[in-house]
Amino acid sequence: MVVTCIEDLREIARHKVPRMFFDYAESGSYAEETLHANRRDLEAILLRQKILVDVSKRSTATQILGKPVSVPLALAPIGLCGMQRGNGEILAAKAAAKAGIPFCLSTMSVCSIEDVAEEVSEPFWFQLYVMRDRKFIRALVERASAAKCSALVLTVDLQVLGQRHRDIKNGLSVPPKMKIANLIDIATKPGWIISVLRAKRRNFGNSVGHVQGVGDNTSLAEWTNSQFDPALNWEDVKWIRSIWKGPLILKGILDVDDAKLATEHGADAIVVSNHGGRQLDGAPSSIWALPKIAEAVGNKVEVLFDGGVRSGQDVMRALALGAKACMIGRAYIYGLGARGEEGVGEAIGFIRRELETTMALTGVNKISEIGPQVIAR
Numbered sequence: 001m002v003v004t005c006i007e008d009l010r011e012i013a014r015h016k017v018p019r020m021f022f023d024y025a026e027s028g029s030y031a032e033e034t035l036h037a038n039r040r041d042l043e044a045i046l047l048r049q050k051i052l053v054d055v056s057k058r059s060t061a062t063q064i065l066g067k068p069v070s071v072p073l074a075l076a077p078i079g080l081c082g083m084q085r086g087n088g089e090i091l092a093a094k095a096a097a098k099a100g101i102p103f104c105l106s107t108m109s110v111c112s113i114e115d116v117a118e119e120v121s122e123p124f125w126f127q128l129y130v131m132r133d134r135k136f137i138r139a140l141v142e143r144a145s146a147a148k149c150s151a152l153v154l155t156v157d158l159q160v161l162g163q164r165h166r167d168i169k170n171g172l173s174v175p176p177k178m179k180i181a182n183l184i185d186i187a188t189k190p191g192w193i194i195s196v197l198r199a200k201r202r203n204f205g206n207s208v209g210h211v212q213g214v215g216d217n218t219s220l221a222e223w224t225n226s227q228f229d230p231a232l233n234w235e236d237v238k239w240i241r242s243i244w245k246g247p248l249i250l251k252g253i254l255d256v257d258d259a260k261l262a263t264e265h266g267a268d269a270i271v272v273s274n275h276g277g278r279q280l281d282g283a284p285s286s287i288w289a290l291p292k293i294a295e296a297v298g299n300k301v302e303v304l305f306d307g308g309v310r311s312g313q314d315v316m317r318a319l320a321l322g323a324k325a326c327m328i329g330r331a332y333i334y335g336l337g338a339r340g341e342e343g344v345g346e347a348i349g350f351i352r353r354e355l356e357t358t359m360a361l362t363g364v365n366k367i368s369e370i371g372p373q374v375i376a377r
């Protein structure tokens, strides 16, 4: 198959990744209204064609948090990345380093902070979920610091878990529950089996040995709800700010007042995000929320964006509405499931080249020139 875009990678991944984990990546919460809104609202933004502008010196290079990047993209934190393909976190981090963009490791990753740091020389970001056991959280922050992580991404929109129907129906657990239906499905994915058997780990690398009940086959939903802290509040943000000395990014902001509070609590950047439509169903799409937030706090913090980005055209839309850069989740997970490290590199490459072409056709040469003028009104 000739692969030319993210959708092609998705189609390959659909055949290569066991259904339980492919569905986990695809799904949104409840009726998936917000999941669909993310795409629908991006697609509704029309780009303004601009002709006869000299666009011979285009560059997608820019900076995120003061660090040079080849394209305004970062790989979003993805729980269970290493179940899309064995050692998935290491493969994705390597692809990101090669492409010159940041990789963000999830608290809920399979490979641990130390596993990734050992294999990848480029510094990566670490995403933190705050669990009830604050000693464990402090230890995680210290581990991220020891591994020289270059930013801490505090996710603030998952103190309780939005229900994904397919995860429950598939019996999603780590390691996978050996139900007959799952066994039959996994048996048809030999490449995945080999990659996972050869991988460093098959459980939650950051938590195993630290948190009870990890990796003993409890469902992901049950485990999350028992460990995550519904009491999480702005005082905890103050505490995290005091124990983490590097750049702090607050991820999961959809509201102008919350964005202002984030800046007051010392965030260096925020991610306008609805968790890829996986948390509050009925929440607005991220792109709907972006312009108001960027206008309110864009001169105080870096405003990053995620939710539904599948192409360079989408990156252009988000940048035009005030984002400094985008994070991609599913777009790279499809690449990983389809072709490992190479597939993640392809996913980033597709988006970079699409952005470059889109810049040409909208008449801009530099990322800093992208603004509301590229949108057709």
Ligand SMILES: Cc1cc2nc3c(=O)[nH]c(=O)nc-3n(C[C@H](O)[C@H](O)[C@H](O)COP(=O)(O)O)c2cc1C
Pocket: 024, 025, 026, 038, 076, 077, 078, 079, 080, 106, 107, 108, 127, 155, 251, 273, 274, 275, 276, 277, 278, 306, 307, 308, 309, 327, 328, 329, 330, 331
């Ligand atoms: C399979 C999957 C797992 C995710 N796991 C996490 C996670 O562990 N931590 C987190 O902050 N966000 C997590 N997210 C949300 C992503 O970081 C990101 O916000 C979202 O994927 C962006 O939407 P997109 O997939 O449409 O690009 C996850 C998303 C997906 C699809």
